Amino acid sequence: MARSICKRIALMFLLLIGMSFLVFASLYIAPGDPASMVAGPSATEEDIANIRVSLGLDKPFLVQYFMYLKRLVHLDLGMSYTSRQPILSELLVRLPHTLNLACAAMIISVFLGVPAGILTALHKDSFIDNFLTTSSLILLSIPNFLLGVILMYFFGVKFKLLPVGGMEHFFWTPEGFREAILPAFALATGTMASFIRLGRSAMLDVMQTDYIRTAKSKGLKRGAIIFGHAFRNALIPLVTQFGTSFGGLLGGAIITEQVFVINGIGTYLINGIRNYNYPVVQSTVLLIAAMFILINLIVDILYCVIDPRIKLQG
Amino acid sequence: MSDIRRTNPFRTAVNKLLKNKLAVVCLVILVVEILMVIFAPLITPYDFSEQDPSIRLRPGFWAQWTEITDPEAPGYNKKNQYVPGHYLGTDAFGRDVFARILYGGRISLTVGVISTLMGLLVGVTCGLLAAYFPKLDNPIMRVMDLLFAFPSILLAMLIIAMLGINIINTTIAIAIWSIPSFARMVRGKALQVKEEDYIMATRSLGARDSRILFQHILKNCMPTIIVIATMRMASSLISISTLSYLGMGVVPPQPEWGDMISAAKEQMWNRPSLTFVPGVVVMVTVICFNILGDKLRDILDPSLKD
Numbered sequence: 141m142a143r144s145i146c147k148r149i150a151l152m153f154l155l156l157i158g159m160s161f162l163v164f165a166s167l168y169i170a171p172g173d174p175a176s177m178v179a180g181p182s183a184t185e186e187d188i189a190n191i192r193v194s195l196g197l198d199k200p201f202l203v204q205y206f207m208y209l210k211r212l213v214h215l216d217l218g219m220s221y222t223s224r225q226p227i228l229s230e231l232l233v234r235l236p237h238t239l240n241l242a243c244a245a246m247i248i249s250v251f252l253g254v255p256a257g258i259l260t261a262l263h264k265d266s267f268i269d270n271f272l273t274t275s276s277l278i279l280l281s282i283p284n285f286l287l288g289v290i291l292m293y294f295f296g297v298k299f300k301l302l303p304v305g306g307m308e309h310f311f312w313t314p315e316g317f318r319e320a321i322l323p324a325f326a327l328a329t330g331t332m333a334s335f336i337r338l339g340r341s342a343m344l345d346v347m348q349t350d351y352i353r354t355a356k357s358k359g360l361k362r363g364a365i366i367f368g369h370a371f372r373n374a375l376i377p378l379v380t381q382f383g384t385s386f387g388g389l390l391g392g393a394i395i396t397e398q399v400f401v402i403n404g405i406g407t408y409l410i411n412g413i414r415n416y417n418y419p420v421v422q423s424t425v426l427l428i429a430a431m432f433i434l435i436n437l438i439v440d441i442l443y444c445v446i447d448p449r450i451k452l453q454g
Numbered sequence: 455m456s457d458i459r460r461t462n463p464f465r466t467a468v469n470k471l472l473k474n475k476l477a478v479v480c481l482v483i484l485v486v487e488i489l490m491v492i493f494a495p496l497i498t499p500y501d502f503s504e505q506d507p508s509i510r511l512r513p514g515f516w517a518q519w520t521e522i523t524d525p526e527a528p529g530y531n532k533k534n535q536y537v538p539g540h541y542l543g544t545d546a547f548g549r550d551v552f553a554r555i556l557y558g559g560r561i562s563l564t565v566g567v568i569s570t571l572m573g574l575l576v577g578v579t580c581g582l583l584a585a586y587f588p589k590l591d592n593p594i595m596r597v598m599d600l601l602f603a604f605p606s607i608l609l610a611m612l613i614i615a616m617l618g619i620n621i622i623n624t625t626i627a628i629a630i631w632s633i634p635s636f637a638r639m640v641r642g643k644a645l646q647v648k649e650e651d652y653i654m655a656t657r658s659l660g661a662r663d664s665r666i667l668f669q670h671i672l673k674n675c676m677p678t679i680i681v682i683a684t685m686r687m688a689s690s691l692i693s694i695s696t697l698s699y700l701g702m703g704v705v706p707p708q709p710e711w712g713d714m715i716s717a718a719k720e721q722m723w724n725r726p727s728l729t730f731v732p733g734v735v736v737m738v739t740v741i742c743f744n745i746l747g748d749k750l751r752d753i754l755d756p757s758l759k760d
Binding site: 155158159162163166167169170171277278280281282283284285286289290292293297387388390391392394395398409410412413414418421425428429432433 | 599611692696722729740744745
C-alpha cells in the first residue's frame with residue numbers, strides 16, 4: 141500500500157507541474173506586456189527595458205518557465221500589477237473567506253444530500269423517490285448565480301430574514317451562521333443533487349447484495365439492517381464523490397462570491413481577469429487547481445484506509 | 455420469420471422518445487423557443503437596443519390585473535402602469551424586455567450549440583483516436599486529465615483571461631472546457647465496440663483503419679455521443695449565462711440572458727421581474743435539455759447512468 145501511495149503522490153506532482161506549465165504558457169501568449177504593466181503608466185522606454193531585463197522577460201520561453209517554477213517552489217508568486225503587493229499575502233488574506241463558504245456548502249450538501257439519496261433508495265419508485273429525483277434534476281439545472289439572486293431577493297430583500305451579502309465571520313459563529321445560509325445554500329445545490337443521485341444508486345446496489353439478504357433472513361430488524369449493514373457500505377462510493385465535489389465547490393465559489401459580495405479568492409481572480417493582472421490570475425488558478433488535486437489525493441488515500449479491498453491504481 | 459425486418463435504430467429511438475410525455479413537452483418547449491428566437495423580428499416590433507426614456511422600468515402584462523387605473527385614486531402611480539405592447543415590461547433604459555429575451559436567446563443558444571459542437575468534434579476525435587491506437591491513448595488521456603483537473607468554470611476563465619473578453623473567446627473557452635467529457639465517454643464506449651466480433655470481421659475483410667474507425671466504431675458510438683451532447687448543451691447554457699453574468703460574455707447593448715440578470719441587480723428592489731423573467735427562461739431551457747438528455751440516455755445508452 142505504501143508503494144501505491146508513493147506512486148500516487150509522484151503522479152500528483154507530475155499533474156501539478158503539467159498544470160503550472162499550462163497556466164504559465166497560456167498567460168505567456170496572452171496579449172499585453174508585463175514589463176510595462178510593472179513599470180506603471182509614467183515609466184519611460186528605458187525604465188521598461190530595464191524592468192524587462194531584471195524580470196528575465198528577455199529570456200527564452202522555457203528559461204522563463206523554469207525561473208517561474210523556481211519562484212513557485214520558494215512560494216514567491218510575484219507582485220500584483222494593480223496593488224503592488226505580494227500576491228501570496230493577498231491570497232492568504234482572502235483564502236479563509238472562500239474556504240469558509242466552500243466548507244459551509246459542503247456540510248449542507250452532505251447532510252441534506254446523503255440522507256435524501258438513501259431515503260429515495262429505500263422507498264424506490266414511491267412518491268418521495270420521484271419527488272426527490274425530479275427536484276435533484278431541477279437543482280442541477282439552476283445556475284448557481286441565478287439561485288443566489290433568487291434566494292437573496294426572497295430572504296434578504298422581500299422578507300428581510302437574512303443578510304443579503306458579505307461573509308465576514310466564520311460559519312460556526314452565530315453572526316457567521318446567519319450570513320452563511322444563503323450563499324452556502326446557493327453554492328451547495330449542484331453538489332447536493334449529485335449526492336442525492338449517487339447516494340440513491342449506492343444504496344440500491346448495497347441492498348441487493350448477499351449479506352443484506354442474509355441479514356434479512358436472520359430476522360434482523362429493518363433499522364438494524366439499514367444502519368448497521370447497508371448504510372456503512374453505501375458510504376464508500378460517496379467518499380470519492382466528496383473529493384470531486386469539494387473541487388467543484390471551490391470553483392463554484394468564484395461565482396457565488398460575486399453574487400453575495402464576498403471578498404474571497406474568486407473575487408480576486410475575477411478582478412485579476414478584468415484588469416489584465418496576469419500574475420494574480422496565474423496564482424489564483426494554480427492555487428484552486430492545486431487544492432483540488434490535493435484533496436483528491438487525500439480522498440484516494442482515505443478510500444483505501446476505509447475499504448481495504450480496494451487497491452490504489454495507477 | 456415475418457419479424458425479421460430491417461429496423462432503423464434511429465426511428466425506433468425517436469418513437470420511444472415520443473411515447474414519453476415529459477420528453478415530448480421538453481422537446482416542444484425547446485422547438486418553440488428556438489423558432490421564436492430565429493424569427494424574433496417577426497414576433498416583436500421592438501429592437502433590443504431601442505431606448506425609450508419615457509417608459510423606463512415598466513412592469514409586464516401581469517400588472518394589468520392589479521393596477522390602479524383611476525388617476526384620482528390613492529396609490530395611483532403612472533410609473534407602475536403596464537404599457538400595452540411591452541408584454542414583459544421594460545428595463546432601466548426603457549428597452550423592451552421581451553425583445554431582449556428573444557434577441558438574447560440568439561446569443562445564448564448559438565454559443566451553446568457552437569461550443570457544444572466544437573467540443574464534440576475535438577473531444578470525439580480525441581476519444582476515438584485514444585481508444586483505437588494504444589500508442590496515443592496515454593498522451594491524449596493525460597492531457598484530458600490535466601484539463602479535468604481545473605474544477606468547475608475555472609478552465610473557461612483561464613482561457614478567457616488568455617484570449618481577452620469577447621463572445622467568440624467565451625465560446626472557445628466553453629468548447630475547450632467540454633472537450634474532456636466527450637473524450638472520456640467516447641473513449642470508454644469505443645474501447646467496448648472495438649472488441650466486438652464485427653469489427654474483427656471487417657478488419658479481416660481488409661478494411662483500412664480509417665474506415666473501421668469512422669464507418670463502424672464512430673457509428674456505434676453515436677447513441678453515446680448524442681446523449682452527452684444533449685447534456686453538455688445544458689451545461690454550456692449554464693456556463694454562457696454565468697460568464698455573461700460575470701461580465702465575460704457579450705458587449706453591451708447586445709443582450710444575453712445572464713447579462714440581463716446581472717444588469718437587473720440594481721432594480722431588484724423595485725422591479726424584480728427584470729431578474730425573474732430571464733432567470734425563468736434560462737432555467738426552463740436548461741431543465742428541458744437535462745430532462746431530454748436523461749430520457750435519451752434511458753433509451754439510447756442506459757449504461758451511462760452512473
